[in-house]
Amino acid sequence: MSYPTDRKYTKEHEWITADGAIGITSHAQDSLGDIVFVELPKVGTEISSGKTFGTVESVKAVSDLYAPVSGTVTAVNESLATAPEQVNKDAHGAWMLKIKIKDPAEMNALLSAADYEKFASEEAGH
Amino acid sequence: MSVVEATPLAAPQNVRKTALNAVHRQMGAKMVEFSGWDMPVEYPAAIGCGIVNEHMAVRTGVGIFDVSHMGDIRLAGREALAAVQHISMNDASRLAIGQAQYSALLYPQGTFVDDVIVHRLGEDEYLLVINAGTREKDFNWVRDNVRDNTRQFDCKVEHLSDDFTQIAIQGPKAVDLLQKLTDADLSAVKFYWVTRGSLCGLKNILMGRTGYTAEDGFEIYIPSDEETSARVWYAILDAGKEFGAVPCGLGARNTLRLEGKLPLYGHEISDTINVWEAGLDRFCKMEKPDFIGRAALEQAKAQGLKKTLVGLEMVDRGIARDGYKVLDNGGREIGYVTSGSPAPFLKKNIALAYVPPEQAAIGNTVQVEIRGQGVKAQVVPTPFYKRPKKS
Numbered sequence: 175m176s177y178p179t180d181r182k183y184t185k186e187h188e189w190i191t192a193d194g195a196i197g198i199t200s201h202a203q204d205s206l207g208d209i210v211f212v213e214l215p216k217v218g219t220e221i222s223s224g225k226t227f228g229t230v231e232s233v234k235a236v237s238d239l240y241a242p243v244s245g246t247v248t249a250v251n252e253s254l255a256t257a258p259e260q261v262n263k264d265a266h267g268a269w270m271l272k273i274k275i276k277d278p279a280e281m282n283a284l285l286s287a288a289d290y291e292k293f294a295s296e297e298a299g300h
Numbered sequence: 301m302s303v304v305e306a307t308p309l310a311a312p313q314n315v316r317k318t319a320l321n322a323v324h325r326q327m328g329a330k331m332v333e334f335s336g337w338d339m340p341v342e343y344p345a346a347i348g349c350g351i352v353n354e355h356m357a358v359r360t361g362v363g364i365f366d367v368s369h370m371g372d373i374r375l376a377g378r379e380a381l382a383a384v385q386h387i388s389m390n391d392a393s394r395l396a397i398g399q400a401q402y403s404a405l406l407y408p409q410g411t412f413v414d415d416v417i418v419h420r421l422g423e424d425e426y427l428l429v430i431n432a433g434t435r436e437k438d439f440n441w442v443r444d445n446v447r448d449n450t451r452q453f454d455c456k457v458e459h460l461s462d463d464f465t466q467i468a469i470q471g472p473k474a475v476d477l478l479q480k481l482t483d484a485d486l487s488a489v490k491f492y493w494v495t496r497g498s499l500c501g502l503k504n505i506l507m508g509r510t511g512y513t514a515e516d517g518f519e520i521y522i523p524s525d526e527e528t529s530a531r532v533w534y535a536i537l538d539a540g541k542e543f544g545a546v547p548c549g550l551g552a553r554n555t556l557r558l559e560g561k562l563p564l565y566g567h568e569i570s571d572t573i574n575v576w577e578a579g580l581d582r583f584c585k586m587e588k589p590d591f592i593g594r595a596a597l598e599q600a601k602a603q604g605l606k607k608t609l610v611g612l613e614m615v616d617r618g619i620a621r622d623g624y625k626v627l628d629n630g631g632r633e634i635g636y637v638t639s640g641s642p643a644p645f646l647k648k649n650i651a652l653a654y655v656p657p658e659q660a661a662i663g664n665t666v667q668v669e670i671r672g673q674g675v676k677a678q679v680v681p682t683p684f685y686k687r688p689k690k691s
Binding site: 204205207208210211229231232233234236255262 | 330341342345350351352551554555617618619621641642644671
């Protein structure tokens with residue numbers, strides 16, 4: 175599996191681009207299975223680093239989404255409400271939120287594509 | 301994101317494996333612990349699987365399940381019928397040789413030890429197919445009640461669970477698939493009847509037209525050595541290619557049985573829920589000779605129901621999950637969800653729930669509490685799905 179290098183990753187399997195687009199990783203969608211429901215905050219909501227900002231549900235499981243960094247929601251991908259399977263088809267293209275990042279320095283604490291890939295493959299090996 | 305299982309299960313001390321365990325892993329299945337067993341929950345998207353695809357294959361074509369974790373108890377001997385009558389709630393005297401029935405083992409309180417399928421295999425020979433998580437409990441319970449201080453039935457009780465690899469072939473194309481592999485005339489076998497025949501070179505294999513998917517299909521019982529189990533599994537998949545057969549895991553098994561309102565032990569039925577509450581009246585024959593649980597059920601019937609099992613369909617956006625609270629329209633807690641999931645074939649979010657009888661009318665609206673919010677749901681007729689009658 176290849177992870178785009180234009181963004182950073184979390185150990186909770188979210189990704190975030192430098193301009194604040196957030197989604198979940200290909201590894202995450204694969205372990206969840208068929209995604210049927212995504213619940214996201216409204217534009218204007220403040221989200222804070224490491225705290226939950228939404229929920230993603232597959233047929234069998236409910237999972238919380240965690241904010242990679244703090245910021246204010248500027249856009250929500252409304253198409254996921256009716257077509258959540260986009261996350262399975264293209265996890266790295268199907269953004270969920272766009273945020274205005276509060277402190278860009280917080281990005282430095284996140285994983286690079288290579289580090290995340292290593293982390294995810296170790297986790298999958300368990 | 302952190303994956304939280306919607307149905308948390310107690311961590312078993314020893315995880316058991318079926319004879320097909322290595323095959324599932326080789327096929328890339330996602331494995332989970334279920335009732336102490338290491339079982340496939342779904343197979344990979346790369347081979348056309350995943351819960352939704354597996355579910356749809358069973359509704360429209362055919363799917364193959366390893367259900368070897370199910371248990372088997374054989375009762376044989378002069379008083380086998382009397383013993384089966386004593387320990388189960390359906391009327392086994394109605395079974396012809398080769399016929400099967402849905403039934404349950406009950407505690408004296410009228411609550412469930414387990415639900416079972418009773419097969420009559422011979423004049424004085426019965427096979428009970430029981431659930432994985434209740435294997436030992438069921439066997440001990442059957443053995444102890446067939447021979448207790450007051451009554452000893454002249455009948456042998458054997459635990460055969462480890463003798464069989466049990467494979468379910470389910471879906472409208474299941475008969476066509478299995479017929480390619482056996483000399484038995486499957487078209488002559490009615491629903492809930494069994495036959496025997498050769499299969500993949502094995503002689504005298506038991507094949508029952510039963511299942512847990514609300515679809516037509518067979519369950520077969522083959523020797524449980526790994527080599528034979530793998531050979532037959534791959535032969536079935538291979539023969540199923542022309543019908544689009546896919547392997548199916550416990551994820552699809554659960555959504556299929558939920559659409560058909562088939563109860564799951566520990567959810568719709570348990571040692572605290574009685575037969576009337578679970579709505580299984582038609583499988584409980586009060587007029588047959590006495591059986592364990594009968595007296596308590598008589599009393600419970602006279603007292604009336606405190607809760608009853610209903611089908612819910614979500615009206616507003618949200619998915620009810622096992623254990624979620626059911627609220628009335630004023631936000632007061634009135635019951636709980638026993639099983640809830642998206643229904644892949646019906647494309648609705650459905651649930652089974654216990655509510656007071658006065659809230660159980662079809663069309664009544666209630667709320668399911670999802671992450672602290674009441675989400676509107678409606679009581680609907682069940683089963684949610686009924687397979688179309690063959691023309």
